Amino acid sequence: MIKIAVVGASGRMGQTIIEAINQNDKVVLGVALDKGDDLSAMVDQFDVVIDFTRPEATLEYLAVCVAAGKSIVIGTTGFDESGLAAINKAAQQIPVVFAPNMSxxxxxxxxxxxxxxxxxxxxxxxxxxxxxxxxxxxxxxxxxxxxxxxxxxxxxxxxxxxxxxxxxxxxxxxxxxxxxxxxxxxxxxxxxxxxxxxxxxxxxxxxxxxSSRLTFANGAIRASAWLKGKSAGLYSMQDILDI
Structure with a gap:
């Protein structure tokens, strides 16, 4: 069973992702975090992070995943060039799914x-x-x-x-x-x-x-399950859907 960490858990998208996890028999909620919680102290409780927060927070979570060798699914948008460069660099060390839309x-x-x-x-x-x-x-x-x-x-x-x-x-x-x-x-x-x-x-x-955020949440969970056993790299939803 794949254990997922949901960051921004109290937000609209975070709550929807948790709902979707509870409806899926392939994954389980490992930990739910909000701003101020320390992801690095919980690395033994999850396999993959799902992140739909803000660019500055995403980059912090990304650094934790790199240090711990964990996968991450990023649905956050609005990155500048330096943020995109950081994601590309991280993908040389861990599996990263980065998509502006998980639907x-x-x-x-x-x-x-x-x-x-x-x-x-x-x-x-x-x-x-x-x-x-x-x-x-x-x-x-x-x-x-x-x-x-x-x-x-x-x-x-x-x-x-x-x-x-x-x-x-x-x-x-x-x-x-x-x-x-x-x-x-x-x-x-x-x-x-x-x-x-x-x-x-x-x-x-x-x-x-x-018409529902569940379409994005279910796509992110599908991406999380797909990452199991994958080597380091930058992946898109096109890779996951094989289209």
Whole structure:
């Protein structure tokens, strides 16, 4: 039985992960921690950490996992370049699953987006719209950025150069080489993402809507179980789902 440590246990996502663990017969809750608790003092109580907290906290938990030789599943978003570098370095020593979205449906959508971009991307104006609850602090969402990255890579573009996050003050026609992002924040929206490929006379839209955080929690637990016996490395949900 795989023992899981849930950090940020009193938060919305933490509570949902604990609920999902209790519904799963392949894993067990080893320890639940909140801010101020010392993960390093509990390394004998878990095999893998599931972390959906904040970048600064994640990097602290990551360091503990490296020192103890434990695996970690990271669903946290909003890392800067140094944070991403730290994750990549840690993955040289321990197994790390790092995904901006643990949902099976979202990761299937990423594959569909790659296919769509290769077929119609060059003839399309591409726009990404995402909506989340009022408490989400990073924008655009990590999932939206990942979707943009997948589309850009399929088209041989660099997202850092072709992304447009706002059009105020841009007084010129839309550049087809760009990928636009729009962000909505309000209410209790769990997460909605739509990528639209606008062509002359038609458009294709790929949409994912999450109605419960359990979809992310179950994906993280699936990732935790998949890590058993894996060697050090940086893994994504694409690896876990084999798509």
């Amino acid at each position: 099976v449906g979202v990761n299937l959508s990423l594959k569909l987006l790659e296919m769509a971009a290769k077929v119609i991307g060059e003839e399309s104006d591409i726009e990404i719209v995402e909506a989340h609850h009022r408490h989400k602090v990073d924008a655009p969402s990590g999932t939206a950025l990942k979707m943009g990255e997948v589309v850009a890579n399929a088209l041989g573009r660099d997202l850092s150069k072709c992304a447009v996050y706002g059009r105020e003050g841009i007084e010129q026609p839309r550049d087809r080489e760009t990928i636009g992002f729009s962000t909505i924040r309000g209410g209790d929206v769990v997460g909605e993402h739509t990528v639209s490929f606008f062509m002359e006379g038609e458009r294709v839209e790929i949409t994912h809507k999450a």
